[in-house]
Amino acid sequence: MCEIHKILVLSTAHITEETSEWLIEEGYTNDEYGFWLYCKSDSMLKSPEVPSELKKVLIFAASKDCAYVKLDRDGDTVSGLNTFDW
Numbered sequence: 001m002c003e004i005h006k007i008l009v010l011s012t013a014h015i016t017e018e019t020s021e022w023l024i025e026e027g028y029t030n031d032e033y034g035f036w037l038y039c040k041s042d043s044m045l046k047s048p049e050v051p052s053e054l055k056k057v058l059i060f061a062a063s064k065d066c067a068y069v070k071l072d073r074d075g076d077t078v079s080g081l082n083t084f085d086w
Contacts, residue, residue, distance in 0.1 A: 005067035017086040
């Protein structure tokens with residue numbers, strides 16, 4: 001049986017530039033446009049190093065029953081999550 005996962009695509013505007021740099025340092029870079037993140041893991045949510053706005057994005061994606069979130073520069077913004085101009 002194959003696995004099928006839901007992916008939520010959101011704008012990178014939902015994270016700060018500093019968080020983007022942190023994700024790159026942590027090896028989460030997918031490509032020049034953004035990041036792929038697994039949002040069903042408690043380890044990121046419990047880690048004090050993970051920026052708070054990123055935790056909110058992961059929680060939001062998980063609340064939509066998504067296994068992954070793709071933060072993409074061309075993704076949409078949603079109400080209920082902060083946006084940052086960078």
